[in-house]
Amino acid sequence: MVRRAIYPGSFDPVTTGHLDLIERACKLFDEVIVAILVNPGKSGMFDLSERVAMLNDVVNARSKKVIVDTFDGLLVDYAVTKEAHAVVRGIRAISDYEYELQMALMNRRLCPQVETVFLMSAEENSYISSRLVKEVFSLGGTIDGLVPDLVIERMRAKLGSQEQNESVKTNKTKKG
């Protein structure tokens, strides 16, 4: 029997902390599905296809056990469809625990056979979050080591194209 886990999240973008968690999950399970939430109500820095591409690029190089996928609706429904035994979530600090416990208990109520497994992130990753990485980057701070290099490249490319769009808009306004 294949021991399969789902590692769900927004992954906007994937960070070094996420990769640490994926590696830890791979030690415990035969297959780890990194499942990106399709959330039409929340626009992120990267669209869904860009997140899938980035995750595929970084995880394929690391392990054949990892599959990247997307899901919508209830996480537990997705877990059942995939015949997963567990949902894996990372705990960086006590502050994560309350929210994670709430989700885990709700998921257990919805679907008692899907177990949630909390994995502790490495200490050096305990302050990394996608939200802070984006904030630091947008304000010109260095994010080396906090996300994989290819994510930095794609964030730079995105910022570059945003700046180009802004200057096109400004020029149009000036002309108009």
Ligand code: PNS
């Ligand atoms: O990386 P995130 O944003 O903390 O991930 C949150 C995620 C995707 C795990 C959570 O929002 C989720 O599971 N959403 C799916 C909808 C669902 O099942 N909601 C009930 C959870 S108790």
